[in-house]
Every structure is written in structure tokens, then in C-alpha cells.
Amino acid sequence: MEPASGLRLDHNHKLSLREFPYIVRWRDDRCKRCGQCTAVCPVKAIEATVKVQRYVSSEGASPAPKAERKVIQIVEQVTDMERYCTGCGACTLVCPNEAIEPEFNPQNKFLHYKNKGGEGYKRGGRRNDPSISTLDRLKFTRISMLTDPALDAGRHEFRIRTLLGRILPPEELPLKIENNKLSINKDSAKFIPPVREIYPIMIGSMSIGALSPPMWEGLAMGVSYLNEVEGMPVVMCSGEGGMPPRLLKSKYLKYFIIQIASGYFGWDEIIHALPHMVEDPAAIEIKYGQGAKPGDGGLLMAQKVLNLIASIRGVPQFIDLASPPTHQTKYSIEEAVAKMIQSMSMAWGFRVPVYPKISGSRTARAVLNNLARNPYAAALSIDGEDGGTGAAYNVSMDKMGHPIASNLRECYLDLVKQGKQNELPLIAAGGVGKKGNLAANAAALIMLGASAVSIGKYIMQAAADCFGDEYNRCNLCNTGKCPRGITTQDPKLYRRLDSDKVAERVVETFKAADVELRKIFAPMGRSTELPIGMSDGLSTDDKAMAKRLGINYAC
Amino acid sequence: MCRLAAITSNNFFSPMENILALETMKEGHDGSGLGLTLKGLGGEFKDLTKYPIMSGICSKKGIKALDDYMKKNGFRLKHIWTPKIKPVKGIVPRDYYFARVYDYPSSCKDKSFSEKEGLLMNTRIALRNIGESDESIFVFSFYPDVITIKEVGDPLELGEFFGLDSDGLKAKVIFAQGRQNTNYQIYLYACHPFFIQGYCSMTNGENTAFVPIREFLMSRGFTGYMGYNSDSEVFTHILHYASRQLNFPLIYYKDVITPLKISEMENRKDSGALRLIKQSLRPLCIDGPNMVIGFTPDGTCFMVQDSKKLRPGVVAGVKGKYALMSEECGVDRAVPKRDKSMDIFPMKYDMVIISPGAEEVKVWNQLQG
Structure with missing residues (x-):
């Protein structure tokens, strides 16, 4: 369906981060934009990108809000299931300022989507069962x-x-x-x-x-x-x-x-x-x-x-x-x-x-x-x-x-x-x-x-x-x-x-x-x-x- | 820990000697039982040594069942010994204590002794099965020239109870155990010494490897490897298995229950065979703080222990009479006049072997072979 003219494109066809097994927590205030995390990520789950942000500030004794638009650099997690964050934490290891960390998302719907092209999900490791084993x-x-x-x-x-x-x-x-x-x-x-x-x-x-x-x-x-x-x-x-x-x-x-x-x-x-x-x-x-x-x-x-x-x-x-x-x-x-x-x-x-x-x-x-x-x-x-x-x-x-x-x-x-x-x-x-x-x-x-x-x-x-x-x-x-x-x-x-x-x-x-x-x-x-x-x-x-x-x- | 008193002699002696030795070690047993095994019988049994003797305890109902079974299977009763019971406070007498001498069924007169041994063992087990559930029959041994007596109580009081001080019951080899009941219920079949087809042993120390050893023995397909109301019964069965079933010379009992490390075998001329034994009999390594005193069908007595046994037993005496005991005070009571400097406290590689008739004592060293 064609979007109505003049309206912003909605993103309903995209997955939200809540479907992903790991959500990357990135802290703007700590990040010095060195780019090491994005370089080390084995699956390119994060990328450096820019965003426009609107800042509202006020100076003087009485409120006089002024809006200003700025272009900022951020690290963003992608919502492409082929580039899902695996939670390895390599980004955290290389970050000099502890600005980034993946967090396990127990509500994820990873297995619902990890079958693109009709191919079942393949991986290494062992059974994903964290319960206490008999042993x-x-x-x-x-x-x-x-x-x-x-x-x-x-x-x-x-x-x-x-x-x-x-x-x-x-x-x-x-x-x-x-x-x-x-x-x-x-x-x-x-x-x-x-x-x-x-x-x-x-x-x-x-x-x-x-x-x-x-x-x-x-x-x-x-x-x-x-x-x-x-x-x-x-x-x-x-x-x-x-x-x-x-x-x-x-x-x-x-x-x-x-x-x-x-x-x-x-x-x-x-x-x-x-x-x-x-x-x-x-x-x-x-x-x-x-x-x-x-x-x-x-x-x-x-x-x-x-x-x-x-x-x-x-x-x-x-x-x-x-x-x-x-x-x-x-x-x-x-x-x-x-x-x-x-x-x-x-x-x-x-x-x-x-x-x-x-x-x-x-x-x-x-x-x-x-x-x-x-x-x-x-x-x-x-x-x-x-x-x-x-x-x-x-x-x-x-x-x-x-x-x-x-x-x-x-x-x-x-x-x-x-x-x-x-x-x-x-x-x-x-x-x-x-x-x-x-x-x-x-x-x-x-x-x-x-x-x-x-x-x-x-x-x-x-x-x-x-x-x-x-x-x-x-x-x-x-x-x-x-x-x-x-x-x-x-x-x-x-x-x-x-x-x-x-x-x-x-x-x-x-x-x-x-x-x-x-x-x-x-x-x-x-x-x-x-x-x-x-x-x-x-x-x-x-x-x-x-x-x-x-x-x-x-x- | 149980106290053990064994005496071997070239003369007949009374089991009271063993009981008095146990009395000197009294702090180590708690009156939960006495077991006696006599071999090389004298007195009224002296001329009956070729006939099998059944030792046990029956209720009134049990003795009838026992008689019926024995008659049905062709055993003929030749002689009966029963102790003259003296009432002793604290000991509840059971109906009928006995040692009964039988003649073999005529059908097996011409059979080999080995086949006869099989018949005797199976008869003992059959009677045990008949009378165990209601405790109407206890049969401890059924074998020529061997009597076994077991009861719950203090050893000295039991000696008095059975009238052993005045009875003419005598033998040349007598083993006695004063029980200290530990992890199992007080039960007559759990009382040492244990006996099977001419082999007897008694042990002190808990058996940590009991379950795998029991499983190994029970899976040998030999009907006599059963019971195990005490974890120590396996030591007797290992002796029987190694010596009788596998035909190993006695010294290899030590190599079976306390095997050397591969590096320690180098000095032994039989190291090739030792390696195979160590592998094939791996589940029979006792791996626990145990001391074993035993005898074999020819009357040889021995003492052996694991390296974890912190307090060794002692073997001492004079030519013609030796004591093998868990405590030296027991030896002092049994053979007071001896050269104490010659007392033997076997160490972890030692096996003390006393030849039949208490003629000679040898300390065999496992490292040297």
C-alpha cells in the first residue's frame, strides 16, 4: 500500500528490538565515539550512525524556550535478524569507557524469525538450557x-x-x-x-x-x-x-x-x-x-x-x-x-x-x-x-x-x-x-x-x-x-x-x-x-x- | 571398631582363650555380638572331621523345617552338640543352638570333594532362605571340621551363657570377633567371622568400596556370593574367589585387595601377571582402612591390611601357638610368655602368614614378592 502523501513512513514492517535475544545498552554520556565496538562486533549488530536531535533550552530569568536541531553521532543496534546481537560482549571488552554492553532479553522471539530463506537456524555451542542438570x-x-x-x-x-x-x-x-x-x-x-x-x-x-x-x-x-x-x-x-x-x-x-x-x-x-x-x-x-x-x-x-x-x-x-x-x-x-x-x-x-x-x-x-x-x-x-x-x-x-x-x-x-x-x-x-x-x-x-x-x-x-x-x-x-x-x-x-x-x-x-x-x-x-x-x-x-x-x- | 582375636595352635584349646583376649580389648567392642569360628576340632568332634557340621540357631518351628529338609535331601544325622545354656542377665536365649554332624547323602558318596562342597553350600543357602524371613533358622556354616557360634551380647557373658568355660569344645584354630555395631542393624548374619567353603575371615574397619565389590562378586555367577548383611563379608568372598575360584596362591590375596602401583611392580618377577590381575580385579581393591585376619582350608592363617589402616594389628606367639589380634593386650592375654621383641606389626606391604599347626611365621613383602 502506498503511504499517504506527506505522512511519515511507518516502521510496522520492521522487527522491534524486543524480539532480539540481546539488546545493546549504549550510553551516550560515556561514549567517546572511538568506533572500536563497531569494528570488533563479529556480526555487525551495531553500527555508527547519525541522528538529528531537537534540543530545547531556556536562558534568562523568565522562561524563553528555544528549540535547536543538532546532528549527533551514535552507536545503534540494527534490527536485521541476520545481524542479531549474539550477546558475546566483545564490544564491552574493547570499550575504553564502559559505554556499551549487551543485555539478555528473556522475552525475545528470536527463533520465530531466525529462519530466513527457509533455512533453519544453525549455530555452534551446546543446548540452550540454563536449568540445573542432573549432574x-x-x-x-x-x-x-x-x-x-x-x-x-x-x-x-x-x-x-x-x-x-x-x-x-x-x-x-x-x-x-x-x-x-x-x-x-x-x-x-x-x-x-x-x-x-x-x-x-x-x-x-x-x-x-x-x-x-x-x-x-x-x-x-x-x-x-x-x-x-x-x-x-x-x-x-x-x-x-x-x-x-x-x-x-x-x-x-x-x-x-x-x-x-x-x-x-x-x-x-x-x-x-x-x-x-x-x-x-x-x-x-x-x-x-x-x-x-x-x-x-x-x-x-x-x-x-x-x-x-x-x-x-x-x-x-x-x-x-x-x-x-x-x-x-x-x-x-x-x-x-x-x-x-x-x-x-x-x-x-x-x-x-x-x-x-x-x-x-x-x-x-x-x-x-x-x-x-x-x-x-x-x-x-x-x-x-x-x-x-x-x-x-x-x-x-x-x-x-x-x-x-x-x-x-x-x-x-x-x-x-x-x-x-x-x-x-x-x-x-x-x-x-x-x-x-x-x-x-x-x-x-x-x-x-x-x-x-x-x-x-x-x-x-x-x-x-x-x-x-x-x-x-x-x-x-x-x-x-x-x-x-x-x-x-x-x-x-x-x-x-x-x-x-x-x-x-x-x-x-x-x-x-x-x-x-x-x-x-x-x-x-x-x-x-x-x-x-x-x-x-x-x-x-x-x-x-x-x-x-x-x-x-x-x- | 570391632575387636578381633584369632589363635592358631598345634594343640587343642578352648574358645574361652579367645574370649578372654577379647575381654582385655573391651573398650573396643560394645557387646553387640560375638562370633566364633573353630577349625581343626577336638573333643567330641575329633573323630568326626570328615563329616560336615552344620552350625546354627533355630526356633522350635525352624528345627522341624530343618530336619524335614535334611531328611528330604538324604543327609543322615550322626551327632549333635548343643551348648549347656546358663541363664545370663541381658542375654535372651533362643530356642535351639546346635552343631549337628551329618553324613553325606548316599547319592553323593562317590562325588569329588569339590562337588560335595557345592552341595553343602547350597544346602546352607537353602536353609537360610527358608528361615531368614521369620528368623526361624540361622545357619552359619555347613562344612567338615568347622563350627561357628554367633549371638548378640557381651563376649565374656556369652562365653558363660554357652558354658564354653566348662564345655569340652576345643579346636586348633579359633577366630573370635567382638562386635562393635556401626552402620548396620544388630543382626546375626552380619556378625564376623564369615565362612565359605573352607575359607574364613574377619575384619575391622568400615568398607568404603563395599557397593562395587558386592556388585562384582554377585555378578560372578556363584550362588555363595550372597548375604552381605555386613560390608565385611566381601573380604571372605574375595579370599574364596581369588584362592578357590581363580586358584591363585594365597599371597595374591594381598595383590588383589591392596594392589601395587604399576611403578612399584618392577621389582616383582611376576610383574606381568600382576598387571593383569590389577586390571581384571580392579573392582576388588578394598581401598579402605581395613585389617583382615583369615584362614584357608589347610589351616594356614594370615593377617593383611590396607595402607590406610592407621593402627596395625599384631601377630605374636611362640612356635606351636600364635595369636593374630587387633590389639596387643589381647596377644598378652593369649600368649603371655613370649619374646615381645619378635612381635610383628604388619605394615602396608606386609602379609603375615602362619603355616598350619602354628609351625612357622612368615612375613611376605609385597614389594619384593
Whole structure:
């Protein structure tokens, strides 16, 4: 409809700022118009503009108002949904006068509009659910008191270690007795699977490509330092996308778990490096699913596929790298998974544990039982719905998946029923440290039956100050415009990140978690072995939760 | 914490010796119970050692059910021992305390001893299941040459109650526990010592790793791994599992319940086997402040403890008679005339092993193997 002549154009077709998830609060009185905020904003949600303002002033003893029009410069938030403020706060960080700050708007209608061009909203990060997770509702209530002395976390010797690899049932150990001593019966044809002693908190799979070079390098340096200097056998998973060839041929490879996923990205380089490897990797992880986006394959957006990434992955530059949702060779779990495990085991002469990773699911027990019958399956990693990702549809992240606590627990109890709880280690992931309680969440999962836990988002936040949270803050990992330089391949952005600092923070984080784990285990009287399945140590204040997890209800 | 008094000797002696030793440690038990296990029986049982003995307590109704069950399954009663009960204030007598000697059913006469052991254990469990809900039947052990007595009360008063001071009941190995009830209800099946197929142990200290250990044992598919009214019962079952089911030599019990660190295994010639044991039996690491005293079917006695046990037990005596106790005052009562400088307080890597007949004491060091 044509506007009536002479009338001002109305703005009813535009969105109001109230629909946006973050509203930028800008203070005219503090702003010195330096322009740093508009320059740093990764999504151009704010821009410098001019406005005409009418000033009314009066001088003299009696009122004599005078109106005056002035042109002023301001910083304004745009109302284009494609340039919505993500709330990252980079503007606040660079502002010299604290003149600008995004504020979360709980009334936003963001998801109603973020589907332009018929394309669903894609993002990085993890489930936008700020509620308290099950893991954070678990407490440790079996405290050793007068009947059983508690230990001193500071002075007592603790062995916080776990096993990664298929463990033989005691009845099947190839042992013989000679002179009242046991020894390994070398005449026995029994296969003794490889088992690694590792730290029970692992760094989960985040690829080179998803992460920027300084971020991945920082994690790798931190992990190597923890092993070589601190004596903490922390391992880290490569994610899908290969590893730098120099690292593959180095002695540090033993601290890394190499992941193979449905796109097989990077595996050409890995296979070619095999004859030159001086150490075996810690393990091989076969990715079948990811907790953040169950049923989806990996996705690396074209804008992140630069020269380095393209060469490591063996693909052309600037194309979307989508891994299929399933392995193309997968016909049935009995056949394909077993074959995959066999093939990977064979590639390293059966010296390396090989295990699958799946997303948390009602069907996890079916996978578990299949693996329990496969003597070459080294573990099962289950990634719960609170796990993170570099790129996925919002609907997958927010609405698909299974919480890790009950999924892990039912799998563990299933193994207990079969007497195989010590044979097939369970690795739990997805939301460990979601609210910052890394050690407490890890210990709770261990007491529910996990042999180890895996972290991703937590270490990005702790080691590199990732902005993301469960209020959809930032979550730009998929765009390659990470304002922290963590998930970008743009040198202008990733030069903000110092890999040495990342490594330092990784070390600090693990050392602190180690102290906190002691502070949990010591009052519970445990120091020698990890309290896997010590469910009597846990309580929750929710009766239904207690019943489901088979733990105490305490209030 | 429970007080433990074990004596092994090459001569028969009365369980009163153990009870008097417990009396010297009285500040450590609160009269919530006494458990006695006797092995290598003398007196009226001396010539009956090849026949299984059922030890327990029944109500009037229970003994009838027990008799019916045993008859139905072909066991023939050969001999009955019952204590001469003396009324003691504070102890409520139950209807019928007994140790009954049976002959095996004729159908299993030609079976191996291992098969007979299975039958005895299953019979004990069946009777427990029949009488546990209404407490009409308690059966503590059913095995050749072993008697078990348990009751709630002060040990010395119970000794008087059962008339053990005048009874001819004697044995060469006797274990006694004075209970200090802690986190579980006072219940006869929660009273140490625990016994299964020739293996016996008693423990002090709370078991922090109880739940995973119980789950592991119960998932072994062995019917005898049940009960667990006390968290300490798992120590006996681990002993049975490692020694009988896995056929490990006794010293490996120490390696199972208190495994070495990988770096500590280097000096052991059997380090390859140790690594596998440590991995495969990881859930059986006791990881708690416990001291375990036990015996095996051949009469070997031992003491072992976790490094977190702040106050070690003591093993001392003379050739032919040794005491394994939680407190030294108990040893002083049991074997007063000895060279005290030779008393052994086992440290975290030690396992003290006394050969059958109390002939020889060895301290086996786990680091050296």
C-alpha cells in the first residue's frame, strides 16, 4: 500500500528490538565515539550512525524556550535478524569507557524469525538450557566419619587413574602357577587386549578445523606438558579431521586418541604416516554419534576450510565438509562395527585400544550389549545431550538427545548384570562441567559407573575464555567468526589467542580438578582406586531421580 | 571398631582363650555380638572331621523345617552338640543352638570333594532362605571340621551363657570377633567371622568400596556370593574367589585387595601377571582402612591390611601357638610368655602368614614378592 502523501513512513514492517535475544545498552554520556565496538562486533549488530536531535533550552530569568536541531553521532543496534546481537560482549571488552554492553532479553522471539530463506537456524555451542542438570543435582553424602577415618586430601597419597581398553575377565586370564608364583602363560593363544592407564578426565574430540590452529596447538601442548612434566596421563582426542603430520610422527602421539568418523577426513595422511610413527596413539575412537546433534554428521563450514585445514584433511579449499550421518559402510552393528574395530586394531597390530563413541540414546544399551560380546571393543563412549558442537541445527542441539546421567547408569547396571562392569570401560560425556563444577560432575559420573569422562566445552571456556553459555550467547562457532579466536581459521581473529596461554590454562585446569577430585574422594575414604560404581556415595534431593539412578534420596 | 582375636595352635584349646583376649580389648567392642569360628576340632568332634557340621540357631518351628529338609535331601544325622545354656542377665536365649554332624547323602558318596562342597553350600543357602524371613533358622556354616557360634551380647557373658568355660569344645584354630555395631542393624548374619567353603575371615574397619565389590562378586555367577548383611563379608568372598575360584596362591590375596602401583611392580618377577590381575580385579581393591585376619582350608592363617589402616594389628606367639589380634593386650592375654621383641606389626606391604599347626611365621613383602 502506498503511504499517504506527506505522512511519515511507518516502521510496522520492521522487527522491534524486543524480539532480539540481546539488546545493546549504549550510553551516550560515556561514549567517546572511538568506533572500536563497531569494528570488533563479529556480526555487525551495531553500527555508527547519525541522528538529528531537537534540543530545547531556556536562558534568562523568565522562561524563553528555544528549540535547536543538532546532528549527533551514535552507536545503534540494527534490527536485521541476520545481524542479531549474539550477546558475546566483545564490544564491552574493547570499550575504553564502559559505554556499551549487551543485555539478555528473556522475552525475545528470536527463533520465530531466525529462519530466513527457509533455512533453519544453525549455530555452534551446546543446548540452550540454563536449568540445573542432573549432574549438578548429585551430592556426595557418604562421608567417612568416626567409624571410618576420612583421608587428608593434601597429604595422603592418591592415585586418580583409570583404564582405557578391554579388560579380560579374571576367569580368562592366561596365567599359570610356577613355584607358587603366577606368570603369564605364553603358550596360551589368548589375546591380551591393550590397556592404557590414563587420567579419568579426557579432552574430548574437537578437530583441527573446528578449532583454530592456536587453540588446538594450545590444547596439545597443555596435554603434553601434563604428561611429561606433571606426570598426569591426560589424553586428548583429535576429533575428525586428522592431525598435523609432524605430530603423527612424534613421540607425543601416545597422548592422543585419533578419531575416525563418517567423513574419514584426514585419514589419508594418517595411513601414510603409519610406517613413520615412533609411538602408538593412546587409542582410536570411532565416531558414530555426537551428543549435541544425534543422528547428524560432522559439519565444517566452507569459510573455515583454509589451506592448512584442506591439506590436513586432503580436500579442496572453501567447500563445506559434511560428514554423513552414518558411516557409509555401516550395514549392521554386528557386521560393520565389528569390522571397523577389527580394521583399526589391525592397522596398529592390535596394540591400540579401539572404541566407538555414540550419542546418548534410548538404544545405547543395545550398542553396549553388542560391544560386550565383541572381545576387541575397548570401551564405549556415550555423549549426552549437553555435549557441544562446532556446527549444527539449533533444533538438533536443543531438542535431540538423551541426558548422560541415566543413560550411563543404565548401561553400567546392564554390565553389572552380566558381570562385565570391569571389562568394558564406559566413557561419559556431554555437559560435564556445564556450570563449572568439573571435578564434582566427573566424580558423580564415575560413581554412577563411568570409567572416565570427556570434556569439550568446559576446556574451551576454562582455557580460552569462550563466551558461549546456555542463553545462546555468542555460539558463532559455525561461522568462522569466533571473537575469541577459538573456532575460526581467520588469522585476524585467531591471532587474539595465544597458544602458550591456552596450554598454561589447560595445565592449571587439570591440576585444579585433580585437587578437587581429592577433596571429594578423601572424605569418602577412597584413594587407591577410582570409585567406579560407588553409587552409595551419591544422593539427590529428587525422589524420582534417585529411583531412576538407583542412588539415595536425601533432603 | 570391632575387636578381633584369632589363635592358631598345634594343640587343642578352648574358645574361652579367645574370649578372654577379647575381654582385655573391651573398650573396643560394645557387646553387640560375638562370633566364633573353630577349625581343626577336638573333643567330641575329633573323630568326626570328615563329616560336615552344620552350625546354627533355630526356633522350635525352624528345627522341624530343618530336619524335614535334611531328611528330604538324604543327609543322615550322626551327632549333635548343643551348648549347656546358663541363664545370663541381658542375654535372651533362643530356642535351639546346635552343631549337628551329618553324613553325606548316599547319592553323593562317590562325588569329588569339590562337588560335595557345592552341595553343602547350597544346602546352607537353602536353609537360610527358608528361615531368614521369620528368623526361624540361622545357619552359619555347613562344612567338615568347622563350627561357628554367633549371638548378640557381651563376649565374656556369652562365653558363660554357652558354658564354653566348662564345655569340652576345643579346636586348633579359633577366630573370635567382638562386635562393635556401626552402620548396620544388630543382626546375626552380619556378625564376623564369615565362612565359605573352607575359607574364613574377619575384619575391622568400615568398607568404603563395599557397593562395587558386592556388585562384582554377585555378578560372578556363584550362588555363595550372597548375604552381605555386613560390608565385611566381601573380604571372605574375595579370599574364596581369588584362592578357590581363580586358584591363585594365597599371597595374591594381598595383590588383589591392596594392589601395587604399576611403578612399584618392577621389582616383582611376576610383574606381568600382576598387571593383569590389577586390571581384571580392579573392582576388588578394598581401598579402605581395613585389617583382615583369615584362614584357608589347610589351616594356614594370615593377617593383611590396607595402607590406610592407621593402627596395625599384631601377630605374636611362640612356635606351636600364635595369636593374630587387633590389639596387643589381647596377644598378652593369649600368649603371655613370649619374646615381645619378635612381635610383628604388619605394615602396608606386609602379609603375615602362619603355616598350619602354628609351625612357622612368615612375613611376605609385597614389594619384593
